[in-house]
Amino acid sequence: MAVFNPNLLMAEALAQARLALAHGEVPIGAVLANPNGEIIARAHNLVEAQHNPLQHAEMLCLHAALAHMNDKFLLGCTLAVTLEPCPMCMAALSHARVARVVFGAYDPKSGGTVNGPRVANFMHHQPEILGGIEEAPCAALLTDFFKTLRT
């Protein structure tokens, strides 16, 4: 079994976030690794491209990984995402029984993981949470993006 390296996973999630930026999406990226640490899904937000506010990076990773595993649950898997998951995504991660959620920047306004409703506390399965991994580059991407939008 591969050694679990949250920074390595976050580097891959950051690459996805930069891709999002290049496509005019809010720069948030995610990857999902199987219990051996191999990445089985990569995604970035597709909210603008698909005119669909549910197409967050985490949801797209979950759907891709579930199809890949052909199982109802992602036991032992880790999701890494550049921004704290919103309540929808955090609840979806619990439903899919992901073992661990690693995130970069904190989201006091719209997060639902360690901020806001902290939804996993109310759910059957509670993934382990690791926040603030590569926080500075993850946050900088978002800050720069919204600064550009406003000017």
Added chain:
Amino acid sequence: MAVFNPNLLMAEALAQARLALAHGEVPIGAVLANPNGEIIARAHNLVEAQHNPLQHAEMLCLHAALAHMNDKFLLGCTLAVTLEPCPMCMAALSHARVARVVFGAYDPKSGGTVNGPRVANFMHHQPEILGGIEEAPCAALLTDFFKTLRT
């Protein structure tokens, strides 16, 4: 504009729940109506058929309606579902800016709408919530299903 009739919408959601039951899914159904009251999406749980714990009736209705409307938001739309939405679905309904959520049975254990984390309270858009519509038949379908599973 059509008169808004929650019981009529719930009758259609119940028909979807009965379809779910016939397919071996947890009997939960949903419909989504546009601002004129016309149903533009119908769905029931597909968790078992698709080995995917995110394929709740509400999520499937939202994706179908967003594709149908070709817009990022479902302004003025109403979703009716036979069971109180979970935190994932309630957050998704907020993200999609649905105007109104009508549900049948209350779900004190896994609901996230008026029970549990009540996620919409933490979100930018808060749909109007109408609970307990056709509660008895909605709840009976679920109670009977889980009773059968246990015997």
